[in-house]
Every structure is written in structure tokens, then in C-alpha cells.
Amino acid sequence: MSETVAEAFEAQRDRLRAVAHRVLGSHSDAEDVVQEAWLRLSRQDAATIDNLDGWLTTVVGRISLDVLRARRARPEAPYDEVVVTVAEGPEEDVALADSVGLALLVVLESLGPGERLAFVLHDLFAVPFEEIARILGKSTAAAKMLASRARRKVRTPPASLSSGRSQREVVQAFLTAARDGDFEELLRVLDPEVRLTVDTPDGVVVVLGATNVAAGARFGAASAGRKVLVGGLPGVVAWRPDGSPLSVVAFTVVDGRIARIAAVADPVKLASMALPEPPGGSR
Known part of the structure; x- marks a missing residue:
């Protein structure tokens, strides 16, 4: 792992931690997710990654989704x-x-795991639905529908x-x-x-x-x-x-x-x- 890639990851760490925390609601879980993302990056050939920011967001999203699904089971x-x-x-x-x-x-x-991830990534962090769809393994239309459904459930504004x-x-x-x-x-x-x-x-x-x-x-x-x-x-x-x-x-x-x-x-x-x-x- 080159110093350039390591520096690029560190520059993204706070954002990735914020994404994971909003999705999971736990600081310790968010730290674990970001650390796992770093381990996966360290095993990846950096030359195959066209967009590091997008790649890291996808990885953090997928790991967070796995954590959410595990929580639903227990x-x-x-x-x-x-x-x-x-x-x-x-x-x-x-x-x-x-x-x-x-x-x-x-x-x-x-919210269900898919709803929560779609809502947080799109509405709070402006991640495109195409990227969210890849994380969820669903179509873009399905990702939009999950976010819309979540938006209706989160119907009470903070005000x-x-x-x-x-x-x-x-x-x-x-x-x-x-x-x-x-x-x-x-x-x-x-x-x-x-x-x-x-x-x-x-x-x-x-x-x-x-x-x-x-x-x-x-x-x-x-x-x-x-x-x-x-x-x-x-x-x-x-x-x-x-x-x-x-x-x-x-x-x-x-x-x-x-x-x-x-x-x-x-x-x-x-x-x-x-x-x-x-x-x-x-x-």
C-alpha cells in the first residue's frame, strides 16, 4: 500500500466515520466499519480503483448493511x-x-436495513442512487423506492x-x-x-x-x-x-x-x- 493511497484514505476517514455512524448509530461500530474498510483497501490493488472516494463509500456502505442485517437477526x-x-x-x-x-x-x-442505508446515504450524504443501488444489489429504481419509503417513515421534522x-x-x-x-x-x-x-x-x-x-x-x-x-x-x-x-x-x-x-x-x-x-x- 503506497503512502499516497494511505494519505488519501486518512483524508476520507472522518467522512467515512460520519457515514457509518449515521447508518449504525454507534461510534464503536462506526470505527470498526472504517477499520474494516481500511483492511479491505490494503488488500486491494489500488491501480484497479478508478474513484477511491466512491469505492470507499461503497465498501463502508456494504459493511454497514451487513451490520444492520445482523442486528435485525439479533x-x-x-x-x-x-x-x-x-x-x-x-x-x-x-x-x-x-x-x-x-x-x-x-x-x-x-427502518429496515435497506431503507436506512438508502435514506442516510442519499438524503444526508448526497450519494447518487446509482451508487446506492450497487451497494444494495438492487436496481436504481428500487433504491429510490427504499429511500422514498424511509422518508415517509421519518415524517416528523426536527423542528x-x-x-x-x-x-x-x-x-x-x-x-x-x-x-x-x-x-x-x-x-x-x-x-x-x-x-x-x-x-x-x-x-x-x-x-x-x-x-x-x-x-x-x-x-x-x-x-x-x-x-x-x-x-x-x-x-x-x-x-x-x-x-x-x-x-x-x-x-x-x-x-x-x-x-x-x-x-x-x-x-x-x-x-x-x-x-x-x-x-x-x-x-
């Missing part, structure tokens, strides 16, 4: 990357403002995300209604198409729709929790009486209603997260 979130902080002080508003990008990642998780204060008020209303068993109030604060995901020791459980989510909301209201920010989103962490973590829940609020709820109740996943100490005691 859903798993990079919990060790999620920052959980106590929701206090002016820093909370800054973190909640940053949740615009995090909310987009949450929405992207609902519609509620302000930090509004998010806190909506989440508090949900928690109060869950505690009191107020079914009508739960339906009021939940988006009709709300999506709840719960990571349990037996796998990921998905609950769809306000009625179904509201019906089970009191299950998580039995234990007192502490308000936190989960990756910048408003959330709650709860502990067992012995101080071990019971659950972490994050809420995405859109247009004054809760659109997504992500909960982690798997002790193994919880152990990988850097959680604050329980109030009045140590873990």
Missing part, C-alpha cells in the same frame, strides 16, 4: 455508549437541545420536537398518570402510534400503539425512580431495594406527545451503563 443496542446523567441544572437544557439528532437516530431504528421544558412536562405527566393509574391521561400524553421497546433478559419486546402502551404503563410505575437524561433524552432510572439498577427508560417527545419509549431492564445491559448512584445510598 437486536442489540450499544448501551455502553449511552450517557446517563442526573437531570439537574442548566446543562439539561443543552443536552435536551442535542436530542434532535438523537431522536432522528431513534426513528432510523424503525416539531418539543422544547426542553415541554419534554420534561410531558414526561412528568406520563409518570404521574402511570403512578395514579389514570388511563385517560396516559392516552392524552401518548402519541397514537407510540412505540415502546423493552430490552429484557429474554430479548427485545416491542409494544405498539397508545392503548397497548397505556395498558402496561403501571407495570413500570411501582418503583420510585430518579429523573435523568439518557443520551440527552428525558428519562428515569429506577433501583431495587438493594441498590442494584432495575431499569432505565428514555422518552422521545414530539408535538407535545410521547412518540417513543425505550426501556432497558436486562441486568447485563444495565451493568454496562454508567449510571448515577441511587438517592441516599451507594450501589
Whole structure:
């Protein structure tokens, strides 16, 4: 591998990392993808590559697609990357403002691998559909259709995300209604198409729709929790009486209603997260 090609790769590294991160939503996975792309380039005869930028984008796209497909077979979130902080002080508003990008990642998780790749590469990085089609192994028309379908699913623009204060008020209303068993109030604060995901020791459980989510909301209201920010989103962490973590829940609020709820109740996943100490005691 010549120094010229190595330098050209380094010049592209940040862009490739950004592409992989947007597709996968994980910094560590993105780093792994970029490293794999470098290994493949090092085994390739550089003289056979007409357009290095395009070649690298294709390779990163294909590796990322493989990672996405593997995740669909065995859903798993990079919990060790999620920052959980106590929701206090002016820093909370800054973190909640940053949740615009995090909310987009949450929405992207609902897309199929092909949809997600086509949407991210074309709409966020302006990769031509012809190139996306080659990555997907599909026709250009099929690639356009996948991106269009994804665009319809990502139908809520960032501007519609509620302000930090509004998010806190909506989440508090949900928690109060869950505690009191107020079914009508739960339906009021939940988006009709709300999506709840719960990571349990037996796998990921998905609950769809306000009625179904509201019906089970009191299950998580039995234990007192502490308000936190989960990756910048408003959330709650709860502990067992012995101080071990019971659950972490994050809420995405859109247009004054809760659109997504992500909960982690798997002790193994919880152990990988850097959680604050329980109030009045140590873990």
C-alpha cells in the first residue's frame, strides 16, 4: 500500500466515520466499519480503483448493511455508549437541545436495513442512487423506492420536537398518570402510534400503539425512580431495594406527545451503563 493511497484514505476517514455512524448509530461500530474498510483497501490493488472516494463509500456502505442485517437477526443496542446523567441544572437544557439528532437516530431504528442505508446515504450524504443501488444489489429504481419509503417513515421534522421544558412536562405527566393509574391521561400524553421497546433478559419486546402502551404503563410505575437524561433524552432510572439498577427508560417527545419509549431492564445491559448512584445510598 503506497503512502499516497494511505494519505488519501486518512483524508476520507472522518467522512467515512460520519457515514457509518449515521447508518449504525454507534461510534464503536462506526470505527470498526472504517477499520474494516481500511483492511479491505490494503488488500486491494489500488491501480484497479478508478474513484477511491466512491469505492470507499461503497465498501463502508456494504459493511454497514451487513451490520444492520445482523442486528435485525439479533437486536442489540450499544448501551455502553449511552450517557446517563442526573437531570439537574442548566446543562439539561443543552443536552435536551442535542436530542434532535438523537431522536432522528431513534426513528432510523424503525427502518429496515435497506431503507436506512438508502435514506442516510442519499438524503444526508448526497450519494447518487446509482451508487446506492450497487451497494444494495438492487436496481436504481428500487433504491429510490427504499429511500422514498424511509422518508415517509421519518415524517416528523426536527423542528416539531418539543422544547426542553415541554419534554420534561410531558414526561412528568406520563409518570404521574402511570403512578395514579389514570388511563385517560396516559392516552392524552401518548402519541397514537407510540412505540415502546423493552430490552429484557429474554430479548427485545416491542409494544405498539397508545392503548397497548397505556395498558402496561403501571407495570413500570411501582418503583420510585430518579429523573435523568439518557443520551440527552428525558428519562428515569429506577433501583431495587438493594441498590442494584432495575431499569432505565428514555422518552422521545414530539408535538407535545410521547412518540417513543425505550426501556432497558436486562441486568447485563444495565451493568454496562454508567449510571448515577441511587438517592441516599451507594450501589
